[in-house]
Amino acid sequence: MAKVPVQFTLNGxxxxxxxxxxxxLLNALRDKIGDTSPKGGxxxxxxxxxxxxxxxxxxxxxxxxAETCNGAAITTTSGLAEGGVxxxxxxxxxxxxxxxxxxxxxxxxxxxxxxxxxxxxxSRDEVVEALSGNICRCTGYxxxxxxxxxxxxxxxxxxA
Amino acid sequence: MALALQTFxxxxxxxxxxxxxxxRYLGGGTLVVRAANEGDVSVSGLVRSTDPALSAIxxxxxxxxxxxxxxxxxxxxxxxxxxxxxxARAVGGxxxxxxxxxxxxxxxxxxxxxFAVALLxxxxxxxxxxxxxxxxxxxxxxxxxxxxxxxxxxxxxxxxSFRFLKVSRVKPKGVSVLSIAxxxxxxxxxxxxxxxxxxxxMADRPVRAKAAEKALIGRTLDPDGIAxxxxxxxxxxxxxxxxxxxxWYRAEVLPVHLGRLLLGLA
Ligand SMILES: Cc1cc2nc3c(=O)[nH]c(=O)nc-3n(C[C@H](O)[C@H](O)[C@H](O)COP(=O)(O)OP(=O)(O)OC[C@H]3O[C@@H](n4cnc5c(N)ncnc54)[C@H](O)[C@@H]3O)c2cc1C
Ligand code: FES
Ligand code: FES
Numbered sequence: 001m002a003k004v005p006v007q008f009t010l011n012g013x014x015x016x017x018x019x020x021x022x023x024x025l026l027n028a029l030r031d032k033i034g035d036t037s038p039k040g041g042x043x044x045x046x047x048x049x050x051x052x053x054x055x056x057x058x059x060x061x062x063x064x065x066a067e068t069c070n071g072a073a074i075t076t077t078s079g080l081a082e083g084g085v086x087x088x089x090x091x092x093x094x095x096x097x098x099x100x101x102x103x104x105x106x107x108x109x110x111x112x113x114x115x116x117x118x119x120x121x122x123s124r125d126e127v128v129e130a131l132s133g134n135i136c137r138c139t140g141y142x143x144x145x146x147x148x149x150x151x152x153x154x155x156x157x158x159x160a
Numbered sequence: 161m162a163l164a165l166q167t168f169x170x171x172x173x174x175x176x177x178x179x180x181x182x183x184r185y186l187g188g189g190t191l192v193v194r195a196a197n198e199g200d201v202s203v204s205g206l207v208r209s210t211d212p213a214l215s216a217i218x219x220x221x222x223x224x225x226x227x228x229x230x231x232x233x234x235x236x237x238x239x240x241x242x243x244x245x246x247x248a249r250a251v252g253g254x255x256x257x258x259x260x261x262x263x264x265x266x267x268x269x270x271x272x273x274x275f276a277v278a279l280l281x282x283x284x285x286x287x288x289x290x291x292x293x294x295x296x297x298x299x300x301x302x303x304x305x306x307x308x309x310x311x312x313x314x315x316x317x318x319x320x321s322f323r324f325l326k327v328s329r330v331k332p333k334g335v336s337v338l339s340i341a342x343x344x345x346x347x348x349x350x351x352x353x354x355x356x357x358x359x360x361x362m363a364d365r366p367v368r369a370k371a372a373e374k375a376l377i378g379r380t381l382d383p384d385g386i387a388x389x390x391x392x393x394x395x396x397x398x399x400x401x402x403x404x405x406x407x408w409y410r411a412e413v414l415p416v417h418l419g420r421l422l423l424g425l426a
Contacts, residue, residue: 057258060256
């Protein structure tokens with residue numbers, strides 16, 4: 001099958017690959033580019049484990065064809081830590097025991113990051129709404145909600 | 161499963177490419193890519209168009225034309241489309257809403273198609289390169305439709321005349337038990353002068369509750385006034401059975417939820 005070129009920035013660095021037409025972004029990121037932070041949970045849009053941020057918006061990489069991302073800026077959880085220092089959301093997830101098996105965590109963090117980028121001081125309901133497309137089988141959600149609220153508080157204290 | 165994607169600058173050129181066997185249009189991909197991921201081999205090629213007209217929202221003179229590629233999230237946050245925000249927000253979770261298009265929602269089989277239910281109550285016109293058709297005609301023949309939907313156009317409802325309700329078990333995001341949209345006009349004495357009621361999950365696609373619409377005319381919106389409409393609500397429907405609810409359950413709860421919506425309790 002003919003290969004097609006794709007070019008986008010991933011966590012700030014330029015990526016260019018030849019892929020099979022019709023490859024999902026999830027498969028392109030994991031198998032071609034080697035960023036395994038987005039997880040393939042269901043490949044049906046229901047679990048949110050594959051969530052990434054494309055041009056500032058939360059998207060499901062399992063339902064996005066990589067070719068449609070030409071020229072886009074893509075953020076994944078693997079791009080959040082800076083120089084070995086965890087992003088406040090990652091720190092908060094660890095501290096709050098919001099990650100157990102960890103499979104849902106990168107998707108949860110992506111969903112939480114888009115929320116905090118637009119709404120730095122969200123209410124609990126806003127957090128629940130923002131995470132509503134992400135499924136966790138381990139934590140019972142409460143620690144995750146608390147982690148996002150804690151990260152929001154940490155951010156606003158840093159900003160003050 | 162290999163899927164070849166072809167991208168065209170205009171909807172017209174994309175329409176030409178869609179004539180090939182095994183090709184489907186790619187909107188946001190939340191249904192069609194999911195089907196491919198699940199192993200649906202009936203689709204071998206996808207076609208899309210990046211025509212800017214497909215992504216435009218034009219509001220003017222109390223009307224709106226929404227391009228078929230506009231997403232639920234774009235509708236939900238548009239300052240002049242407040243009347244449609246609740247129905248747009250009823251679709252999926254945040255990531256799905258950033259991807260799910262208006263065009264795709266018109267084709268979504270029940271239990272999906274919540275936004276199309278709202279569009280049916282609002283008597284939207286569905287546009288293709290061949291012109292516009294009433295949504296009711298469009299939905300009835302959508303299985304045979306090969307042409308790309310380019311837009312939906314509608315008269316924006318007054319805030320108090322349009323009501324929408326999605327009933328789901330999981331909050332805030334869950335698949336529909338059913339969805340209901342109602343456009344009501346009332347005379348000076350409070351009696352209903354016109355009613356359009358659309359239902360989701362009460363058939364394989366959005367349908368109107370015509371018997372209930374008729375039974376509301378001349379009635380007041382109180383428990384006695386709406387009783388005949390509720391009794392007639394299920395007429396002509398064939399609710400779906402899925403893991404969310406059985407057809408029997410959907411038929412049982414339809415009058416309850418329609419009643420709450422009409423009485424302003426939902
Ligand atoms: C996890 C999950 C949750 C969901 N929850 C909901 C929900 O709560 N409510 C709801 O209504 N839906 C829901 N959906 C279904 C779906 O996301 C929406 O119905 C959405 O609007 C479909 O649009 P799309 O652009 O993604 O369609 P696509 O998958 O791109 O297309 C769907 C079908 O429509 C055709 N099509 C798309 N656009 C056009 C066009 N312009 N012209 C001609 N044909 C076209 C395609 O060829 C395909 O056959 C959900 C889906 C998932 C995966
Ligand atoms: S893998 Fe994409 S939503 Fe589950
Ligand atoms: S931590 Fe295991 S699925 Fe969420």
